[in-house]
Amino acid sequence: MSWPITIxxxxxxxxxxxxxxxxxxxxxxAPLDAAVGCGIRVLVKHExxxxxxxxxxxNTMNAVAxxxxxxxxxxxxxxxxxxxxxxxxxAARRFNAPVVVVVPHGNNPEKNAAIRGFGAELIEAGxxxxxxxxxxxxIQRARELHMVHSTNDRDVLAGAATxxxxxxxxxxxxxxxxxxxxxxxxAVGALTIARALNPTIRVYAVQAAGAAAxxxxxxxxxxxxxxxxxxxxxxxxxxxxxxxxxPALREGLAGFVTVTDAEIAAAMRxxxxxxxxxxxGAGAAGLAGLIKLREKxxxxxxxxxxxxxxxxxxxxxxxxxxxx
Numbered sequence: 394m395s396w397p398i399t400i401x402x403x404x405x406x407x408x409x410x411x412x413x414x415x416x417x418x419x420x421x422x423a424p425l426d427a428a429v430g431c432g433i434r435v436l437v438k439h440e441x442x443x444x445x446x447x448x449x450x451x452n453t454m455n456a457v458a459x460x461x462x463x464x465x466x467x468x469x470x471x472x473x474x475x476x477x478x479x480x481x482x483x484a485a486r487r488f489n490a491p492v493v494v495v496v497p498h499g500n501n502p503e504k505n506a507a508i509r510g511f512g513a514e515l516i517e518a519g520x521x522x523x524x525x526x527x528x529x530x531x532i533q534r535a536r537e538l539h540m541v542h543s544t545n546d547r548d549v550l551a552g553a554a555t556x557x558x559x560x561x562x563x564x565x566x567x568x569x570x571x572x573x574x575x576x577x578x579x580a581v582g583a584l585t586i587a588r589a590l591n592p593t594i595r596v597y598a599v600q601a602a603g604a605a606a607x608x609x610x611x612x613x614x615x616x617x618x619x620x621x622x623x624x625x626x627x628x629x630x631x632x633x634x635x636x637x638x639x640p641a642l643r644e645g646l647a648g649f650v651t652v653t654d655a656e657i658a659a660a661m662r663x664x665x666x667x668x669x670x671x672x673x674g675a676g677a678a679g680l681a682g683l684i685k686l687r688e689k690x691x692x693x694x695x696x697x698x699x700x701x702x703x704x705x706x707x708x709x710x711x712x713x714x715x716x717x
Contacts, residue, residue, distance in 0.1 A: 394640045400589035402551040409458040417442050419563045424667035431691035436564050441672055441702030445483050447476035448700045455552030456541045457484040465490040470538040472525035474627040475504030476701050477543040482511035495529040497521050503705045523632045544576030544635040554582030560696050561590055568693040569595040573678035574607050575629035577638030584645040595647035599682025601626050602651040610634040611643045626657050626674025628701055652681040658717035673704040
């Protein structure tokens with residue numbers, strides 16, 4: 394297969410991001426290591442410290458910065474459950490580009506408020522992310538806007554890969570990464586960096602059991618679209634695999650596991666108690682996957698990504714009360 398991005402794409406993304414985004418911290422926490430057990434040293438990448446509180450701003454900033462001025466002036470559009478849209482609105486504002494963001498009905502109201510706060514026109518359509526994508530495509534064609542897809546965009550993937558590059562630069566000793574997957578931009582980014590700089594690094598993926606379209610496609614070789622995506626981790630609530638990431642994940646991953654909502658919620662509570670970091674469900678899924686894989690990864694130095702911290706207050710209360 395033709396790999397979707399190269400290390401040269403990632404290095405160009407680094408240069409595009411440099412004027413706009415600071416490098417995020419990679420830290421370790423002894424209490425977290427003890428809680429995970431099996432002699433694993435956990436390296437925590439703090440994408441929850443980005444200006445939009447999520448890694449997606451890397452993806453969108455690279456995609457917007459790579460466009461010519463005429464395309465930006467015409468306007469941009471995306472569908473999202475929150476973090477991709479907030480990232481696009483934040484990046485577009487840096488370039489004075491108009492932007493439309495489509496979210497499903499009943500979307501996280503706090504994420505909606507953030508998107509509007511960054512200056513986007515917010516439109517609610519569809520009952521889930523995948524239906525919002527359809528509406529976004531219709532609006533894109535009617536208004537002649539430029540679509541910035543959350544996954545099927547090479548500049549988006551290259552932006553995501555910059556976080557894995559930082560991990561390897563800051564911790565050359567890392568032996569594995571456990572990455573949450575919705576569309577797969579983070580995981581493909583991690584695989585790209587491992588292939589180019591250290592092929593001994595093993596990349597594992599984790600997906601919510603109630604939204605396991607990519608997991609099932611990768612593990613069976615038969616991609617298909619599901620009717621539902623049932624998880625409170627809205628950042629990874631997708632119903633289908635994506636053409637730009639699925640082949641790379643199938644070829645490159647060392648393993649792929651699913652985790653229940655209860656396991657994701659437990660990982661959120663573990664992160665609060667051991668690191669005092671606030672994360673949303675998708676942001677804790679990497680840790681939940683690591684816990685499931687911990688016997689396989691015993692004694693290794695493993696990186697996880699706190700990919701986002703935009704959890705709404707009612708969900709946070711339910712998680713902390715042990716109701717999920």
